[in-house]
Amino acid sequence: MLAIHGGEPLKKNSFPGWPVTNEYDRSLLIDTVRSGKWSCGEKKSAFESKFAADCGVKHCFAVANGTVSLELILRGMGIGYGDEVILPPYTFVATLSSIIFAGATPVFADIDAGTYNLSHEYVEEKITSKTKAIVAVAVAGCPPKLDELSEIAKRHNVKLIVDAAQGVGAVWNNKSICAWGDAASISCQNSKNLTCGEGGIITTNDDALADAINLMLKGGIRNGSYVSIAQDHTISEFQASVLLSQYNKLESELYLREKNAAYLAGRLHELDFADAAEYDERITRHAYHLFIIRFNSEKLAERGINRDQFLTALNAEGVPLAGGYAPLYHFPCATSAYTERLIGAKIDTTPLKNSEIAGFKEGSWLYQACLLGTRADMDDIADAMIKVWEHADDLRKL
Ligand SMILES: Cc1ncc(COP(=O)(O)O)c(C=O)c1O
Structure with a gap:
């Protein structure tokens, strides 16, 4: 049973905290x-x-x-x-x-x-x-x-x-x-x-x-x-x-995040409802402040659920995946009278397709400290996602 419905959360221990002091x-x-x-x-x-x-x-x-x-x-x-x-x-x-x-x-x-x-x-x-x-x-x-x-x-x-x-x-x-x-x-x-x-x-x-x-x-x-x-x-x-x-510790942390991210991406590639963000071959090093997971909104819709329902259930399993940014042109700061006065112009707030999809349907983020965990932590993330997917039918009423 899903944790959100009273079942045992899949993740039994916590991810590392942040910042790490010495x-x-x-x-x-x-x-x-x-x-x-x-x-x-x-x-x-x-x-x-x-x-x-x-x-x-x-x-x-x-x-x-x-x-x-x-x-x-x-x-x-x-x-x-x-x-x-x-x-x-x-x-x-x-x-x-x-x-x-x-x-x-x-x-x-x-x-x-x-x-x-x-x-x-x-x-x-x-x-x-x-x-x-x-x-x-x-x-x-x-x-x-x-x-x-x-x-x-x-x-x-x-x-x-x-x-x-x-x-x-x-x-x-x-x-x-x-x-x-x-x-x-x-x-x-x-x-x-x-x-x-x-x-x-x-x-x-x-x-x-x-x-x-x-x-x-x-x-x-x-x-x-x-x-x-x-x-x-x-x-x-x-x-x-x-x-x-x-x-002094940035290099070793960057290394660990990249190693865990590569492993997690490998696990996610096996799923058909979600995947890691694309990785250009010219990237020498990704800093992984966030690990972006892209949901396949069509696959979710086939099961009658959406990203936000999935994330609510996943968080209850102990995996803190967040929905990420909504595009900035939707917010009052882009259209306020004060903003207009400062710049003497109106900002074009026409919605842009890929930003809308990322913001509202498919984007999600795992915070960098999670990538400082162990390989077992990465497995927990992928396994919790599989668990939620397998119980997708129970999520429709969320
Ligand atoms: C993309 C981006 N630009 C600028 C900033 C602003 O940085 P600060 O919070 O240090 O002012 C942030 C902080 O989250 C950011 O993520």
Whole structure:
């Protein structure tokens, strides 16, 4: 019997928790407290240098979070009122709000049906004479198709920004996703694969952009004059200390997530009602902030059920699979009078086919900490899905 109907849940133990802390976090934090240097100290510089070197980029800035990092990039590029910026609707609201706070008009382009990342095929048709940038999100930590997106950006002379908020450690075609495009932005918020509670990282190889961002972070002051409007979103030395410490274990965790994800994907390939998201052969490393499972909505409909009923029953079995994003154009933040006033335009909120299917019918997410479990945990996920499928007839009344 299904757990939701009073049966025994299939999963008997818990998945690993997050974040995972250690003594090194504590010792660096205590060291910082004692140092009296609580801003712009050695820990921040050490992290930025190490991260830049590992990603193969010239410049790295550790900042307050992964929303202002995007806004600083856009502002640093001089993007603002009257400009258009292309983004996918299947992303966290910050991708959208950073564009709006910069004063630019967001333009939604649809996602790829197999990966849920911004599709290069739909980007090109959205480019106009006002387009200044494309923001490609590495949804779930999966690198977007950066060869194609870079080519389009170059051909149309627009900037390419990688929203790698979920993709720290991801590598596309042998190059860190943070080294692709004109700049990249990472989030180090509590749930993320590299976290210090709240934090963000900007990477770029563009000296002029780095200079503009540096200036904003330093109060906009040059030679004693306020030369630019500033946004001091510098990370504190406390957060930088935790970031530096947590960074030590990122590689081994990325390895474990990939190993478990490959095994789980293998188990899911055996099912006909669900599968793992597509995996492009040019992905050198997927960061797996999320493991996306795509349901086959037609198969579910044949049994008279839908994704949300399935997820409710699966959660009761002890497998925390979530429904994921609803496309951003459905929310009041995209249509509010305040948003319109900030950008002086209406955002086109016409629904886009693949984003609708992913958001409401087929998409689902397993959080990264589950992938830090054992092979038995991965088997539990697949077995719980099979159990729910076998009892699909009992779900219709949910
Ligand atoms: C795709 C994406 N962009 C931006 C952000 C914003 O990051 P933060 O929460 O650190 O501001 C997030 C955070 O979840 C995200 O997932």
